[in-house]
Amino acid sequence: MSDDMDMEDGGTIKKFMFVNRKAPYGTIYALEALEVVLISAAFEQDVSMAFVDDGVYQLMKGINSEGTELKNFSKTYRALDGYDIEKLYVEQESLEARGLTEDDLLVDVTVMSAAELAATMAEQDVVISH
Amino acid sequence: MKFGILVNEGPYTHQAADSAFKFAQAALAKGHEVTRVFFYHDGVNNASRLTVPPVDDRHVVNRWAELGEKHGVDLVVCIAAAQRRGLLDDNEAKRQGKDANNIHPAFRISGLGQLVEAGIQNDRLVTFGD
Numbered sequence: 001m002s003d004d005m006d007m008e009d010g011g012t013i014k015k016f017m018f019v020n021r022k023a024p025y026g027t028i029y030a031l032e033a034l035e036v037v038l039i040s041a042a043f044e045q046d047v048s049m050a051f052v053d054d055g056v057y058q059l060m061k062g063i064n065s066e067g068t069e070l071k072n073f074s075k076t077y078r079a080l081d082g083y084d085i086e087k088l089y090v091e092q093e094s095l096e097a098r099g100l101t102e103d104d105l106l107v108d109v110t111v112m113s114a115a116e117l118a119a120t121m122a123e124q125d126v127v128i129s130h
Numbered sequence: 131m132k133f134g135i136l137v138n139e140g141p142y143t144h145q146a147a148d149s150a151f152k153f154a155q156a157a158l159a160k161g162h163e164v165t166r167v168f169f170y171h172d173g174v175n176n177a178s179r180l181t182v183p184p185v186d187d188r189h190v191v192n193r194w195a196e197l198g199e200k201h202g203v204d205l206v207v208c209i210a211a212a213q214r215r216g217l218l219d220d221n222e223a224k225r226q227g228k229d230a231n232n233i234h235p236a237f238r239i240s241g242l243g244q245l246v247e248a249g250i251q252n253d254r255l256v257t258f259g260d
Contacts, residue, residue: 012250029138029260032171032211039242043250126249128136129257130171 014125015046020055022130025070030058033130034076041083048087048124049080050117051109056094059105077107091117133157134248135167138259140175141190142183147176150258151193158201165252166204167194168245169237171259174212177205179234195236205237206244 018037022029040047051059058077065072080088088109095101095111102111112120121127135154139146154164169176181191198205207217212233213226219239223231233239249255 014250016246016249029171035210036170036242036245040246042243043246045246045250126255127257128245128249128255130138130259 013044013046015048015123016040016126016128017048017050017121017124019050019052019121019127019129020058021053022058023054024058024063024073025065025068029130030055031071031073033128034073036128037080037085038076038083041085047085048089048120049085050089050091050121052091052094052114052117054094054098056090056098056100056105059088059090059107059109060100061104061106074106080107089117089120131157131254132163132165132252134165134252134255136245136248136255136257136259137167137169137173137176138171138257140172141181143172144260146258146260147173147190148188150256151190151197153256153258154197154203158197164201164203166206166244166248167198168248169205169207170211170242170245172215173259174207174215174217177207177212177234177237178217178232180232191234195234198236207233207237207239208242208245209239210242212239 018033020030020033024030063074090109090111091114092111093114135150137147137150141147157164176190176194178191183189194205197203217233218228218231219233220231
């Protein structure tokens with residue numbers, strides 16, 4: 001990342017959840033959300049990502065963005081564990097509504113119900129939604 | 131209470147920028163502190179000093195600038211999001227070899243670390259977006 005970083009902050013560790021609600025290529029939200037997530041890793045916070053609604057498409061295997069001239073950023077999701085971002089939560093209802101299962105996703109995730117995800121969200125200090 | 135605010139949408143197109151401003155204004159009026167407003171995604175367009183709305187309309191950019199100056203709110207524009215949308219301050223314009231700059235002097239450009247920091251340092255980080 002080219003952005004400046006003012007590293008950690010007096011040792012405070014908060015629970016950050018980044019909620020991804022949008023499909024990966026129709027808008028820039030998914031790409032720019034990933035940029036924040038990667039920067040957050042430098043601050044040594046307790047970071048998780050949630051994928052709901054069309055956001056579950058961000059993790060789909062086999063995306064080919066070539067014809068759109070948009071950079072394919074699927075590999076960035078695979079790189080997240082290298083940044084110690086391993087808590088990836090996917091809402092079960094969103095997968096089912098789109099005919100997807102965990103096998104369609106390119107990284108290991110925790111699939112949870114909307115109710116479970118809501119409970120996890122309620123435990124967070126900071127929720128940033130895109 | 132200490133608030134940080136995230137604005138993810140541009141002015142005039144989307145209500146998020148208006149709602150964020152009204153929220154900041156209301157929080158300050160109640161005696162709360164608003165330490166930083168971070169502008170991301172199309173929200174960076176809230177910082178264009180070349181904005182010229184019709185005379186009988188609100189001036190979203192100047193309104194932020196006045197709020198920032200009056201209450202010491204740190205108005206931060208994401209540098210990466212700004213650059214890809216053609217928003218540059220004087221330094222960046224020179225560095226990129228451009229012949230103009232358009233970021234209002236009440237705002238400053240910086241990295242996404244400033245958003246994560248706003249999440250860490252404030253009691254609440256409130257997102258306004260789509």
